[in-house]
Amino acid sequence: MALNLRESVFEILRKHREPPLPPRQITEKILEFHPEACAAKLARSDSLNTQSALLQQITAEIRASRPRLRLRLQKNYRQIKTLETRPRKFYYSEASATEEITRTESTPKTATRNTLALKKHSEAQLYLPLGKYLRAEFKLRSMRIDERRSSNSKGPKGNRWLFPDIVALEDLTDSWDEEILACASQYADQRTRLWSFEVKCLLNRANSRECFFQALSNSSWANLGYLVAAEIEDSDTLKGLRLLCAAHGIGLMLLDTENPAESQILIPARERAAIDWDIANRLAEENKDFLAYIKNIRHFYQTGDLRRSDWQATGDE
Template sequence: MASKLAKSVFKYLKERPEEKLTARQIAERILASSPEEYEAKKQSSKYISTNAELLQQLGAEISSQRLRMLKQYPELKTIEGRPRKYYYTNKSDSAEIAAAEETGIAPPIDAVATKITEHALYPLLSLYLSEEFGVHSKRIDEKCSSNKRGPNGNRWLYPDVVGMEDLGAEWLPAVRDCVKHYSDKRTKLWSFEVKLLINRSNVRECFFQAVSNSSWANFGYLVAAEIEGQDTLKELQMLCAAHGIGLIKLDTNNQADSQVLIPAREKAEIDWNAANRLAMENKNFLEYLKLVKQLYQTDEAKLASCWDMPKMTG
């Protein structure tokens, strides 16, 4: 039996399909639309004396009833990450993926009301990597690949974005010279597979695409703007633990609030045979390796903003 609050949450979200809101945002709107319904709750509790305290309590109750609500109302779904968001949809999991790939995903409620496409995620990811990890990134466009291997010959071969971490940015010149002559440990190379939405219908496909596309790199990451459902996140946690791929939740409203939900497990060595294949068949990847070479030759790493990241589009 659904509680009164759960019914109110369902009714509110059903009237606003696809609108994604946090528990606190839902509580604010329910309280604003029907203050008299919850006044008795405030009056009967010795711990709640103000509307602010009532709002906090309602938000906490929505969160605590989440699993029960999702079971009671299959049309209710959640976006995982910080903060978790709730929404109503009639679409199946596969239909949600198709809609996201065709038209993009809805922006946060307090952002400009323009659909967010996968292309728009690349510069956000680039800024996040640069500011959080000091990783210089470059977009790899699969359209720049040759098609020597026939239809689907390059499928699951190229990551969306690659990165280079300059470990010696603050080293003394003498140390950099030693590394240059006696080892190849000046850089760490990163690979990123980017998705608008991951849910139960595409979670394994997205994950193993990231595995395949990052086989050459020190670090491989799957990046998503939205991860729908707790079961999806649990599946990703299991897969990441088994295969060493990391998971990044990209915040489309503010890239600084993005999160590494699961750190990638480092591979000690680059698979240069795999890297060579990518470079032979994709000019973007060849340019990427040339920029890595440039770092070793000149001690200068190109800034992320100069690495051909596309401009944001709606």
């Protein structure tokens, strides 16, 4: 009995729809449910001598077959989808790209740990792990900008592409000698970088362009701007985002919500040399959180003090 890899992968994912599975776990299930076909594959091979070697071989074949699965050469395989994580993960879904966004973003804030393991979140649940990652990896001090605290003087949708979800300050003087710091202060040289983050639960072909340009618009005032996602559905989406990021200088970050330290900057942002204070002024006029952010920056420049209570990105919403 020959092992039909594509049929086997499809069968495994259809029966075990959640959570998404990496290639090795799919292989383990294939070995469990198709022992005779796997034994025949091992017997026919001149290079495979052990069960462990067979597991590694099938895992490699699944990874190599990913583009063919994604291209859906046969109608029956349209439900097989991927997540651009490390390692990539496969899952079965009959939902359209738009329905995937709705389903991913509709998880209640009281979701159980098991539900969270499926990487389905509200955006608010992403702020805390993002803040932890930024602090640990880049020593950034971050804040949440709540658009609900805006004056909405431009109308109900006037601020939709104005405010980022998270803003942050990077202290460039953290390791400077006191004399260097004092000298730089007298010359009014740059002592910080200001960062901006637009956060999304899921990026796919249905929403990636709109989300990207929202991030571009919302970070136009900052030194560095990032689009952050907990999930990126497939390589086509990632390819399109790479082109947009290269053209406009926005960075792309993949957030690991369960282990923030494993988050990845997929595409580094291109730094702008200066802050656009005109745009920053509009944000400060429209939103109390952003005004507090500016006050915290001023406090740092005047005192050199980064009060911990002033810099927190929380998900308590």
